[in-house]
Amino acid sequence: MPKTTEPLAWRMRPRTIDEIVGQQHIIGPSTPLYKMVKKGHVPSLLLYGEPGTGKTSLAYAIARTAGREWVAINATAAGKKEIEEAVEAARWSGNVVLFIDEIHRLNKAQQDVLLPHLESGLVTLIGATTENPFHEVNPAIRSRCGQIQQLKPLKPDDLMIILKRALADPERGVGEPPVVIDESLLWRIAEAAGGDARVALSLLEAAVAAADERHGRLYIDEDIVASCTANRGFTHDKYGDHYYSLLSAFQKSVRGSDADAALHYLARLLEGGDLASVCRRLLVMAYEDIGLANPMMGVKVQAAVEAAERLGLPEARIPLAVVTIELCLSPKSNSAYKALDAAIADVRSGKLGDIPDHLKDAHYKGAAALGRGQGYLYPHDYPNGWVAQAYLPSALEGVRYYEPKEHGEEKHYAKVYRRLEQLKQEVKVQP
Template structure:
């Protein structure tokens, strides 16, 4: 038996009691569940990764009420569609308007909802993969009593969803008599916390399996083949994309090689080697820095190897450099010192440059006293001689605060020694 609609579409919950997972948001003990059971639906924004059930929850809320329900997608709908729905809603006095991908609406389109929201003509349920605090107008957010973040389904919830689909004879695969071990459902659940992807995988697996007189037999090989060829991706403009990159860097910064490899795997499956390479280069200088400059110098050759190899071989140098960066000593002292100096300059600390440091490569410079007392360090033992380089008003300022880690220990020793020598010379000149 073949269905026209995909399994993930058919298995959408029709009532809030049928929602799988998201117990913290719509579980039977939550205020939102109790509100809806009593017929009160507040305007709300639902956000989360693709496949976490935002659209399903909106339709389940609609199915649990007697209110008229309108659903549009902001990628294809416009201001006129919103105005038409509001006009229809005025005739029924109250309706639910579900807008998927609401972050795609511009400010004018979002503002067109405000009057109807204030008057209670519509209840808005907006869904977005973006953080609504960044992507939805403050005026809309302030009129939404509930802003809920939906999380990926955990393993148990995903298995329950798959079992429901296998047993449901009306909307699911119940009539096909699928013979499938629970351990195979666990493999699917461990692959993704995306309910839509899990159901799509299950459907592919079932129709790829051999059928006998007693039913459809699903094997491990079939499951692994379908998972391998599913081709997971992520929206490169969505929150999940930036969250993965952030988690990747923070795991390396925190010296957790296992977590770093996990997030690297997710980024690789997303297919954006350029973003991974760019982030690795930033990490090398931002988080490793002077603690291991030799490693910093190896990151660019590793990235060039990635570009030449392409996937799947590119994963090899990526894995090596990721583990190296994770387990390396860390230091951010160099750029933090620069940031401190930048803030100083931005506050207007741009005092007179010492005359002996000023440019002498033009006629008349000497008559201005430029460079006259400059001491060329290479003419002195150890290529160092005391002279002031900072403007007089800030010549005791320390921007660089060295760390006693890795290779930076050596830099710290040199820095501290030079600082002591400068202080001693200053005392002599007092």
């Protein structure tokens, strides 16, 4: 291996945009950004994505390709002084790309120094963040960046290209002596990296360091790869944008009746130790997505959640797996909460009307003199426990919020609802 203390991932960082692997939607030869950079123009931009997707590498490659000076700072460690120095360098050379990692952490003092120079074009900014910039980055910074680009996790095929480059490069790569590793083992490293190029190269570096040397070659076998990749390939951030995407994908898979997809996302959430969020989301789904089509699912999910909370992980996965599959395969209806949302919209827009007098509270002295409760028909005194009378304010007479669906258990509720509507109409037309 090369005699250097620099990690392999650092040595193999792309030097130009033509060395970038993956992210072709951002920097592929046909993209506007590629064409701009090749002509020496670098716009201010924000890059966001999961760790290891290449945000810093892409920014560095852009600056190098365009022939620009490179100044890098981290918003959590740098202060106002570092930004002032970067601005001063830009003032003298007019050729500086200022790279700010974790840009969502910029404080007000840092922003006050930076913003005027972004506005004037003196400083070209490339900001990087693992958070969604539309949520976490100051709007003033966002508005001054011409592009906001999301980097995606690298595919195993992309990581294989990077790993093979590291094996083949005698200067920046693993160097001498030559490394012998089976293609299937290299693929295992690529898969274990979880889309993170830095992790993939670090795993390869560790495997090379542990390799057996025979006859002037380093041999990496299955045991070495298994040891280096143990407990790799999974990350979970309970507070990041990806976390909310996992919860969203879980619910949408249940709503779409795809049990296999739902179990996949459930596994990822549980492997992150996120039992509380899973339980809350399952309870929401039982009422939001299943609803009147299978009302007993609310009871079943509550029981499963209580069992999971009492059991704790890993046993909690057992009741949660059962109800997840049952939710997926259950008939679906959102009619109940949609009906309430429609009623809430009317209330918020001022469509209220006065409560009919016969429905008003009459449990106090003097209520009768005000007409409160007068003429109220007590449904239990009538056959089948129903009698026609007005319940809605007169201003909302005839309004319908509930639109029943004709499947699952809700078809029975729909039948009763429509029969009641029919009876109301029959009573109205009587002379």
